[in-house]
Every structure is written in C-alpha cells, then in structure tokens.
Amino acid sequence: MxxxxxxxxxxxxxxxxxxxxxxxxxxxxxxxxxxxxxxxTSKNTTKTPLGEMSSKYQVFRDEDSEVILDIYEDRSKYSNPVNAIEEEAPDPFEGLNLERGVNGVYDIEDLIQVLHTENAEDIFVAAVPKEIQYVEYICVVTGKSHKHMKAIAQFVRMIYKKKMYKSDLIPKLEGENSKDWLALDLGNIALHIFSREARILYDLDSLWALGPKYDPECNKQDPVAEMLEKHSFYLEGLHPAR
Structure with missing residues (x-):
C-alpha cells in the first residue's frame, strides 16, 4: 500500500x-x-554416458550372487560332515567268479553262488542222466515276487555275458509274459525260476529227483480212461459187426 x-x-x-x-x-x-x-553447489556432478548405469546403483554380477540350495541339497549339507570321505559304491560282482567255467559258461558251483547273492529261495539242483542228452543239471529256485524273479534272471544273464567267450550264445529269457515262471538255457544248465504258488503246482523237484515213476503229476489217472476201465466188463464178449 x-x-x-x-x-x-x-x-x-x-x-x-x-x-x-x-x-x-x-x-x-x-x-x-x-x-x-x-x-x-559444492559437490561436483558428473554426467553418466548414455547406456551406462549411474554410479549410485550397485552393478549385479553372477559371481557375486549367493548360491541358493534346494531342500535336498540343504539337508545333505547338514547331515554330512564337512570333511567326510565319500564312500565308494559296493562292487556287485565282488566275490563272484567271472572266469568261464570248465564244462560251460557256468559251472554249477558258480551258478549257485550267484543265486545266493540274489537271495533266491529253495535252490534245488539235480544231475540229468547223460543218456537223455539234454543238459548236465536242472536248477530250480523260487522268487519272492515277480520283480525279484526278473532280477534273479537278469543278474544271472549279466554274469553270463561277463564269463562267456565270443563263440558262446547269449541265453534267451523264456516266460517273459508269465508272472509265475522264468527260464534260462545256460547250455549245460537249465535254470527255472518259479513263484511260490507255481513251484508247488508244477513240482519239478519231484519230477527230476524221483523220476516220472514216482512223480504224482506224471501218474495222475485220466478220469475218462478210469471210467472206461470201471465199465469195461460190459464190453467183454462183444465182437465187431461183420
């Protein structure tokens, strides 16, 4: 104003x-x-070139980042000592004879040892007479399950490949579609692997140990033939018509 x-x-x-x-x-x-x-105004300001990050921001680099472990790696880090010595994996062929047998790729003693290694049950071995001209031995074992049966057959076949010569034939696995029976023809030995139920049903032990004469399965009477024998007296004295 x-x-x-x-x-x-x-x-x-x-x-x-x-x-x-x-x-x-x-x-x-x-x-x-x-x-x-x-x-x-006392501070000196510098212009940042185009395309470069300002100095007030920290530059990130992969080598500076922290390693984040997943749950299993984190557990193993605390479960194992820092300077723990790693245990070597056990050799699955330890104690087994990997040399070829005398009478075949497998000698019967070597096969039994392999079957024991795979925890085969009720191992049965019978010598086959030479006049049959089949094999030298019949070997019958029982598997705890179908998976166990296949594991036994595959392990026996794996050892066979390590023992064999180039001239030997690789045995074919029989009964792959069956849940109760597997077989391998090892040349001089016939190996049969059964489930517990099939082992009792087929009873190869009695057939090869006692022979067909004393084997109940071989001596089973045919019900039709048995009926005809009972009523055969009605046919006595009859002659065919001319």
Missing part, C-alpha cells in the same frame, strides 16, 4: 499499476530460480 501511494503521488495511477505488476513477476521468477538450483 505504501508503494502504490508513493508512486501515485509522483506518477499517474495506470503507470503505477504496471510497475507494481512487473515487480511481482520478477519476484516470482527469482523465487522459482532458487528452488531449481541444487541445495549443495
């Missing part, structure tokens, strides 16, 4: 109004300029 009154005495009123408006605009410009200026 003092400025306007003072100017109004010396100059016309319209001119005073324009002078006052000009002063206000200049004051506002000066206030804006002070706000735009940085608070600390």
């Amino acid at each position: 003092f400025v306007t009154r003072f100017l109004s005495k010396t100059r016309p009123q319209k001119q005073c109004y324009y002078l006052l408006q000009n002063c206000v605009h200049q004051r506002m410009k000066s206030d804006k300029g002070e706000k735009l200026q940085p608070s600390d």
Whole structure:
C-alpha cells in the first residue's frame, strides 16, 4: 500500500499499476530460480554416458550372487560332515567268479553262488542222466515276487555275458509274459525260476529227483480212461459187426 501511494503521488495511477505488476513477476521468477538450483553447489556432478548405469546403483554380477540350495541339497549339507570321505559304491560282482567255467559258461558251483547273492529261495539242483542228452543239471529256485524273479534272471544273464567267450550264445529269457515262471538255457544248465504258488503246482523237484515213476503229476489217472476201465466188463464178449 505504501508503494502504490508513493508512486501515485509522483506518477499517474495506470503507470503505477504496471510497475507494481512487473515487480511481482520478477519476484516470482527469482523465487522459482532458487528452488531449481541444487541445495549443495559444492559437490561436483558428473554426467553418466548414455547406456551406462549411474554410479549410485550397485552393478549385479553372477559371481557375486549367493548360491541358493534346494531342500535336498540343504539337508545333505547338514547331515554330512564337512570333511567326510565319500564312500565308494559296493562292487556287485565282488566275490563272484567271472572266469568261464570248465564244462560251460557256468559251472554249477558258480551258478549257485550267484543265486545266493540274489537271495533266491529253495535252490534245488539235480544231475540229468547223460543218456537223455539234454543238459548236465536242472536248477530250480523260487522268487519272492515277480520283480525279484526278473532280477534273479537278469543278474544271472549279466554274469553270463561277463564269463562267456565270443563263440558262446547269449541265453534267451523264456516266460517273459508269465508272472509265475522264468527260464534260462545256460547250455549245460537249465535254470527255472518259479513263484511260490507255481513251484508247488508244477513240482519239478519231484519230477527230476524221483523220476516220472514216482512223480504224482506224471501218474495222475485220466478220469475218462478210469471210467472206461470201471465199465469195461460190459464190453467183454462183444465182437465187431461183420
């Protein structure tokens, strides 16, 4: 008010109004300029080249990152001592004879040892008479399950491949589609692997140990033939028609 009154005495009123408006605009410009200026002018600012990250941000590198373990690796880290010595995997062929047998790829003693290694049950061996001209030995074993039966056959076949010569034939696995019986012809030995139920049903032990004369399965009477024998007296004295 003092400025306007003072100017109004010396100059016309319209001119005073324009002078006052000009002063206000200049004051506002000066206030804006002070706000735009940085608070600390003593610091030297450097411009960051285009495409580069500003120095105030930390640069991330893969080699500096922390390794995050999954749940199994984390458990193993605490379960095993820091300086623990890694145990060597056991040799599945330890104690087994991997040399070819005398009378065949397998000698019967070597085969029995392999069957014991695979936990085969009720191992039965019978020598076959030479006049039959089949094999030297029949070997019958029992598996705990179908999976166990296949494991026995595959392990016996694996050892066979390690013992054999190039001239020997690789035995074919018989009964692959059966759940109760598997067989391998090892040349001089015939190996039969049964389930517990099939072992009792077929009873190869009695057939090869006692012979067909004392084997109940071989001596079973045919029910039709038995019936005809009972009623055969009705046919006595009859002659065919001429």
